[in-house]
Amino acid sequence: MIKYVFFDVAETLLGKPSLFTIIQNVLKDFGHNRSLQEIKEKHKFLSEVIHFPDRTDEAFYKKFNSNLIYTLGIIPSDDLVNSIFKNCTYLPWEKFEDTKVLSEIDLPIGVISNFNTTLKDKLNTFFGDVFTDVLVSEELGVAKPNVEFYKKALEKISCNADEVLYIGDSIKLDLKPALELGFNALIIDRNNFYPKLEKRISSLIEVKNYI
Secondary structure, eight states: OOOEEEEOOBTTTEEOTHHHHHHHHHHHHTTOOOOHHHHHHHHHHHHHHSOOOSSOOHHHHHHHHHHHHHHTTOOOOHHHHHHHHHHHTTOOOEEOGGGGGGGGOOSOEEEEESOOTTHHHHHHHHHOSOOSEEEEHHHHTOOTTOHHHHHHHHHHHTOOGGGEEEEESOIIIIIHHHHHHTOEEEEEOTTOSOTTOSSEESSGGGGGGGO
């Protein structure tokens, strides 16, 4: 029986939906036409293999964007990389519409995220005081996909692994280590990146079917 529900944050509860349209428009300005779907897919798959630090900076994002441009079949110029960075920096976080389900879950809910200590205030701004626990890698000293991160979360809530449902967006960072430890785990896949994956949901509303 599920006694506790954990969520990831980035691209699970919060996202930056305008990011991909902005990237598409910058590419067009430089003479490169790419579909939104291709940009989203390449960005997603690149995010699976590149490590995101707890605190990102200009150097990190320029390197990431340069690699993204390569995956789109474009040789990245300094002007193109700089333009994407300039136009995409400080985009506001937005909560996904299906996060309304959080108020319908009659169980303790928490967050485990590769993030810094500012996350608690961000979440409170969007959702209020709904999370029993907010556990971030910067505080715990260990990050996903390290199974130790999930062990520390389990110790915090005093539940058995099979009593926890965890929802994230990354197969590498979320699904694999959570399943390894014995969590019930699901991938939120709103863009249908993984249509053949068994442990996937397309909306957080579906979480209610698993508790």
